[in-house]
Amino acid sequence: MERDADEVHAPAETSPESDAPAAPSTSSTINDSHQQTPPPQSPAGHEKSSDEDTEDQGDGDNETATASLHDDDSTLGEADYHSETATLSSDILRYREENGRTYHSYGSTEHWGPNDEQAMEQQDLSHHLWTLVLEDKFFLAPVTNPQKVLDLGTGTGIWAMDVADRYPSAEVRGIDLSPIQPLWTPPNCRFEVDDYNIPDWGVESRYDLIHSRELLGSIPNWLSFLSKAFQALKPGGWIDCAEPDIHVTSDHVQLPDDDPNQQWVKLFREVSVRSGMTFEPATQLKGWLEDVGFVNVTEKIYRVPVGIWPQDPKQRTLGLWNQARLSKGMRDFTERRMRNFMGWNDDEIDVLIARSRAAVHNSNLCTQQNL
Numbered sequence: 001m002e003r004d005a006d007e008v009h010a011p012a013e014t015s016p017e018s019d020a021p022a023a024p025s026t027s028s029t030i031n032d033s034h035q036q037t038p039p040p041q042s043p044a045g046h047e048k049s050s051d052e053d054t055e056d057q058g059d060g061d062n063e064t065a066t067a068s069l070h071d072d073d074s075t076l077g078e079a080d081y082h083s084e085t086a087t088l089s090s091d092i093l094r095y096r097e098e099n100g101r102t103y104h105s106y107g108s109t110e111h112w113g114p115n116d117e118q119a120m121e122q123q124d125l126s127h128h129l130w131t132l133v134l135e136d137k138f139f140l141a142p143v144t145n146p147q148k149v150l151d152l153g154t155g156t157g158i159w160a161m162d163v164a165d166r167y168p169s170a171e172v173r174g175i176d177l178s179p180i181q182p183l184w185t186p187p188n189c190r191f192e193v194d195d196y197n198i199p200d201w202g203v204e205s206r207y208d209l210i211h212s213r214e215l216l217g218s219i220p221n222w223l224s225f226l227s228k229a230f231q232a233l234k235p236g237g238w239i240d241c242a243e244p245d246i247h248v249t250s251d252h253v254q255l256p257d258d259d260p261n262q263q264w265v266k267l268f269r270e271v272s273v274r275s276g277m278t279f280e281p282a283t284q285l286k287g288w289l290e291d292v293g294f295v296n297v298t299e300k301i302y303r304v305p306v307g308i309w310p311q312d313p314k315q316r317t318l319g320l321w322n323q324a325r326l327s328k329g330m331r332d333f334t335e336r337r338m339r340n341f342m343g344w345n346d347d348e349i350d351v352l353i354a355r356s357r358a359a360v361h362n363s364n365l366c367t368q369q370n371l
């Protein structure tokens with residue numbers, strides 16, 4: 001894409017198409033210090049950071065850690081590769097344990113997904129599916145040689161590492177609430193603990209590509225989030241957002257009235273309202289991108305099978321991987337939200353998950369999902 005001097009372009013897997021850039025209205029302060037992620041290991045293995053004394057004055061909950069880190073250590077801003085704050089506060093590493101799973105402790109908002117080994121495997125399955133869908137591309141934005149790349153909510157960091165490998169001259173940065181990324185990364189890739197829901201990222205005109213994927217249910221204010229990304233992009237830079245539509249439907253079969261796929265959507269609409277973080281950004285992203293001033297917005301929707309019902313080998317492979325990631329992720333997507341926002345008990349949750357998994361494996365339903 002050609003750079004326009006005064007425009008920040010913003011594309012997406014939803015990518016945009018208007019001509020009127022309107023500068024978003026976030027202010028910026030550049031902050032140099034950051035928390036670099038260490039290898040995933042037990043909290044006891046980590047050095048205490050310089051701010052920890054301050055943080056420990058509170059009750060050790062994440063609000064205390066968050067306040068301190070936001071004041072001093074936001075990493076979305078300037079890079080400082082020689083920072084001396086390359087240790088993590090033990091508060092960040094003291095994961096929350098709920099029902100045998102672990103969850104992040106850092107951040108201004110609560111993410112629905114666990115951050116343990118099982119969740120990481122699920123994220124990597126998902127990455128494989130997206131990569132198959134995009135036919136071995138990692139983004140659709142027409143950026144041919146990205147130099148400064150930011151991956152928001154990087155998860156296991158697999159996307160960021162793949163992009164760093166493919167573009168060795170690029171500097172790729174992934175941020176997440178959970179320091180679950182590997183220690184050994186391509187030399188041009190780095191991971192940091194940070195929160196994209198803070199009011200001000202403290203960065204302006206820095207990146208030529210910003211990527212976000214599967215952040216549904218984790219953002220209270222998408223317009224604010226996208227405005228901050230707009231601000232963080234260089235003029236002419238691109239954003240590439242990839243979100244799954246949570247509706248699993250069928251073009252071939254009339255789904256039964258009690259289809260768990262539909263029940264799940266209804267429940268997660270209610271969870272979206274109660275948590276204040278929508279699980280349905282996919283269908284709204286294009287409008288939001290335009291609303292905050294992005295231009296050349298293009299939306300690309302892939303209709304992907306769920307399961308191995310298609311005859312076509314390529315579609316069948318996509319369906320297999322989609323089935324695998326949904327089946328493996330069903331508990332991760334569901335458990336915390338249903339317990340904490342809907343007040344469901346273990347049995348109710350188990351039944352919902354079992355029924356939803358069975359539906360994902362029911363090839364007679366010939367189901368599909370938009371990515």
Ligand SMILES: C[S@@+](CC[C@H](N)C(=O)[O-])C[C@H]1O[C@@H](n2cnc3c(N)ncnc32)[C@H](O)[C@@H]1O
Nearest residue numbers: 111153154155176177194195196197213214218
């Ligand atoms: C479903 S995972 C997707 C991971 C990755 N983007 C991918 O597609 O492989 C969502 C990720 O967003 C992270 N996340 C949620 N809220 C966040 C926040 N406020 N700031 C930074 N990361 C956040 C979670 O910790 C989790 O790793």
